[in-house]
Amino acid sequence: MSGHRIGVYVCNCGTNIAKTVKVDEVAEAMGKLDEVAIARSYKYMCSNPGQEMIVNDIKELKLDRVVVAACSPRMHEPTFRKALETAGLNPYFVEMANIREQCSWVHDDILEATEKAKALTHAAVARVAYNEPLEKRSVQMSPATLVLGGGIAGMTAALELADSDQTVYLIERKDVLGGNVARVDLTAPYLDSARDILSELITKTTRHSKINVMLGTELVHMGGFIGNFVCKVKDAEGDETELSVGSVVVCTGYKEFDASRIKQYGYGKFPDVITSFELETMIRKGRITKKDGTLPKYVSIIHCVGSRSEEFNTYCSRVCCMTALKYAHEIKSAIPSAYVDDLYIDMHAFGKGCEDFYRKSSEVKTMFLMYKKNSTPQVKLADPKKDDCSMLITVQEQLSGEEIEIPADLIVLMVGMEPREDSTDVAHLVNISRDKDGWFIESHPKLDPVATTTDGVFIAGACSSPKDIPDSVAQARAASARILARISMGEIWTDAVYAEIDEELCSGCRMCNDLCPYTAIEFDEEKKRSHVISAVCKACGACVAACPSGAIKARHFTDEQIYAQIEGVL
Amino acid sequence: MAVRVNHKLIDELEHYGAQDVVKCYHCGNCSAACPFSKEPFIFPRRSMRHLQMGLEARLKANLEPWLCYYCGECSEQCPRGAEPGETMMSMRRWLTAKYDFSGISRLFYRSGKIEVLAVFLLAILTGLGLLWYGFNFGGKSLSVYHGDGAFLPSSAIHIFDWSMAGVLTLFLSINCIRMWWFTMMGERGPKFRLWPYIKHIFLLPIHFITQKRYAQCSRKRPWFLHLMLMLSYVTMFVLIMFFLRDMQTGPEIDWNVHTFGYIATAGLLIAVIFAIQGRIRKTEPYHVHSHETDWIFLILLLIITVTGIGQHVLHRMGMYEAANITYIVHLMGVVPMLVLEVPFSKWAHLAYRPLAMYFAAIQTDAITVPEKQPVMAPGTQLAFSGSRR
Numbered sequence: 001m002s003g004h005r006i007g008v009y010v011c012n013c014g015t016n017i018a019k020t021v022k023v024d025e026v027a028e029a030m031g032k033l034d035e036v037a038i039a040r041s042y043k044y045m046c047s048n049p050g051q052e053m054i055v056n057d058i059k060e061l062k063l064d065r066v067v068v069a070a071c072s073p074r075m076h077e078p079t080f081r082k083a084l085e086t087a088g089l090n091p092y093f094v095e096m097a098n099i100r101e102q103c104s105w106v107h108d109d110i111l112e113a114t115e116k117a118k119a120l121t122h123a124a125v126a127r128v129a130y131n132e133p134l135e136k137r138s139v140q141m142s143p144a145t146l147v148l149g150g151g152i153a154g155m156t157a158a159l160e161l162a163d164s165d166q167t168v169y170l171i172e173r174k175d176v177l178g179g180n181v182a183r184v185d186l187t188a189p190y191l192d193s194a195r196d197i198l199s200e201l202i203t204k205t206t207r208h209s210k211i212n213v214m215l216g217t218e219l220v221h222m223g224g225f226i227g228n229f230v231c232k233v234k235d236a237e238g239d240e241t242e243l244s245v246g247s248v249v250v251c252t253g254y255k256e257f258d259a260s261r262i263k264q265y266g267y268g269k270f271p272d273v274i275t276s277f278e279l280e281t282m283i284r285k286g287r288i289t290k291k292d293g294t295l296p297k298y299v300s301i302i303h304c305v306g307s308r309s310e311e312f313n314t315y316c317s318r319v320c321c322m323t324a325l326k327y328a329h330e331i332k333s334a335i336p337s338a339y340v341d342d343l344y345i346d347m348h349a350f351g352k353g354c355e356d357f358y359r360k361s362s363e364v365k366t367m368f369l370m371y372k373k374n375s376t377p378q379v380k381l382a383d384p385k386k387d388d389c390s391m392l393i394t395v396q397e398q399l400s401g402e403e404i405e406i407p408a409d410l411i412v413l414m415v416g417m418e419p420r421e422d423s424t425d426v427a428h429l430v431n432i433s434r435d436k437d438g439w440f441i442e443s444h445p446k447l448d449p450v451a452t453t454t455d456g457v458f459i460a461g462a463c464s465s466p467k468d469i470p471d472s473v474a475q476a477r478a479a480s481a482r483i484l485a486r487i488s489m490g491e492i493w494t495d496a497v498y499a500e501i502d503e504e505l506c507s508g509c510r511m512c513n514d515l516c517p518y519t520a521i522e523f524d525e526e527k528k529r530s531h532v533i534s535a536v537c538k539a540c541g542a543c544v545a546a547c548p549s550g551a552i553k554a555r556h557f558t559d560e561q562i563y564a565q566i567e568g569v570l
Numbered sequence: 571m572a573v574r575v576n577h578k579l580i581d582e583l584e585h586y587g588a589q590d591v592v593k594c595y596h597c598g599n600c601s602a603a604c605p606f607s608k609e610p611f612i613f614p615r616r617s618m619r620h621l622q623m624g625l626e627a628r629l630k631a632n633l634e635p636w637l638c639y640y641c642g643e644c645s646e647q648c649p650r651g652a653e654p655g656e657t658m659m660s661m662r663r664w665l666t667a668k669y670d671f672s673g674i675s676r677l678f679y680r681s682g683k684i685e686v687l688a689v690f691l692l693a694i695l696t697g698l699g700l701l702w703y704g705f706n707f708g709g710k711s712l713s714v715y716h717g718d719g720a721f722l723p724s725s726a727i728h729i730f731d732w733s734m735a736g737v738l739t740l741f742l743s744i745n746c747i748r749m750w751w752f753t754m755m756g757e758r759g760p761k762f763r764l765w766p767y768i769k770h771i772f773l774l775p776i777h778f779i780t781q782k783r784y785a786q787c788s789r790k791r792p793w794f795l796h797l798m799l800m801l802s803y804v805t806m807f808v809l810i811m812f813f814l815r816d817m818q819t820g821p822e823i824d825w826n827v828h829t830f831g832y833i834a835t836a837g838l839l840i841a842v843i844f845a846i847q848g849r850i851r852k853t854e855p856y857h858v859h860s861h862e863t864d865w866i867f868l869i870l871l872l873i874i875t876v877t878g879i880g881q882h883v884l885h886r887m888g889m890y891e892a893a894n895i896t897y898i899v900h901l902m903g904v905v906p907m908l909v910l911e912v913p914f915s916k917w918a919h920l921a922y923r924p925l926a927m928y929f930a931a932i933q934t935d936a937i938t939v940p941e942k943q944p945v946m947a948p949g950t951q952l953a954f955s956g957s958r959r
Contacts, residue, residue, distance in 0.1 A: 298577075339577040347595070359650060362593050367577060367622065370596075394572050399596045400619045402628075405572040 011070035126568025142246035151179020153461025154251035160480035189357030226456030257306030296409035307416030317416035505551035576624025600644035636926030642855025682862025760936030802837030
């Protein structure tokens, strides 16, 4: 062997590692290995003194490879790579052995844990000798952005970007901007006018010099990668336009649940059973009436239509509870003599101002009646001779334990939210995933809620899950902020670790093309060879394993490195 | 059989003081806080629910309002300000009206003005009647206060008292029978068996005299004052019904009867003053809300107590004419108080409360408590049965 000078550093991690692993013994054993110039144990390797120790050793002992036996590389690999860079070594010359998560935290027996730690560290020592110097690369970032969908989220994202003087293409399938919010009269819980909110946004969006609003247009193809997407859009006449953008924001929204799927409500059968959106239309027209034009005396609002049920959608649609309370207020103010009943499963009043709104709805004498999940209320026609109402709702009321009958003249079904029918196509076009219900999946549900697994493609608003206006707007602005941050850097640094295809060996079988979960592999029709877009590749290794010709090599995960690691551990 | 909800009942109960029940969202803190809430009478939440939904039949058959003594613990715990204590109070008023066969009670509770008017009318009638009797059949002279020649001889008042008591007892008894019919013989009442009625009969006098249940509230002062008021009243009642002749002798003091009289009067006065003061200051939860009928009752009681003391003092001072006039004013208070308040209003609870406790014991007996299933989350139960299959 070429004779490396390897430094091995065994971290105590306070007592996290040291209480189960005899760290000094590990260091001592490593010190006896060939090529290991120095082996030390230290309380906290990630601390500044710990890093300085490595830097000094590299300089003084002329180390050319470093092994840190400590925690998971997810946490501190960047820390130690930086330390190597400081000392003038290629950052990829450090290897970590995870003796915390994979050893001390999961074992009790000190002797056995120590032996395992030795094996893991030995593997790292064996591997590091084969590590190659790698360089990070950068690609240019196009400052233009494509926004899909002209609802409240799409317009907000577009305006946020355009106000920062960046070009935005806003494409909307319909001929108008506004999306679902345009179908709503007032908003809960403050009863602000949705129209006012929206008309201001629409005016700003359409007038903005940096926003190209393309109505009646849809995306038909997207190629390229972060910073360099090429999107083809098609307008109503069938004309295609090619747009070069650096980022894409998907704000395609939702569609409402089809209430006729629930037979018990008689939607479509009884004329005065209507959906929440039909009530909105009435309210916007200024008159809440039955089909025959008369005023309803009893109005029932039924929550969770299609939501939170085993049969339809198991999830909560989030906005219906407060919307229902809003209706209670709107109906009471339109028809003060009307009695409003609110049939709910649980009242979800979690947002700002919502609990107060719920209390106020009680105070205006809304009769709240609780029904049980999966036990749907039944609607039937009333006896016109006997009853003073046109319909009766039968339900097992939970808070009284009574089976009750509710008189009703107008029944409003709070239809839940569902992914749009075209969400499959959209997901495919922009290469993002959908969950079991069909909503787009975020990169991390908590820590990265607007990014997706495809770099440069963001999701905002109700296309990723049911959302209200404030949440949609927040997401739209969050996505814009992420994009603006990228644009401000001008170029994108990609990790030096990615797969490479040796064109000499590639047979052009295209097996890897469909296998890649990130669509990072392109096929060159002229050369009949596949090649990896390094900016998109996440180095998962799927293509490496699959290639029948052995033409694909994963940088930093070469066969020699892996074999050495295996031998080291044995 | 499904029960129809009724949106109007809640409006009806507003007249009886249930202003805030709409705010209740059934967290159940009130029932958890109540020291009396025990199976099978878990209250006040369930009653609040029945009221919100307008289930009149359930409310009419409900004993729970009478099992509550309004310590106010529930209202203090309520996160929504739904005033469960006051709601129970209003339900007692409403039930009093429902039990009353004549409809007078409903009239009084729904309009304080009508009740005041009725009190005034009856007072004037009483005053005029007594003057007419005194000048035509009694002593004929306002300057004679005691003895057989008195303007209002005790023998005549005695007969008047007893006949009035008879009529009142009759009215109240009819209402009590109606209460029994609604609560014990309704759709959900227990099957009628005589033995439990005999077995628990002792509860009636015990609860009437000791009010021991009230004593279980965490606040002891209301119980003490209420007991003092009740015992003082009973003492006065016994003195007037059985010893009126000895009471009305004079001018020397018959200590055998008047010792009791003085103690009872002091008790009445203290209790009334504390109650009025409490309702003005509103520091305790049970005093925050006052219905018109509460004030009418207290003011009448104050007038009666003060004039009662007045006629006694004036009599001993030898001011017979003033004593006679004060006595007439006193009776002008007593008669409306007894005739209107006992069968038709606030005072009817003297019968309904002990009866409710008695009926509740019988109902509890009739319920055979089923053995409880172990509590399990629905999901776990499903998974469990699934894996077994």
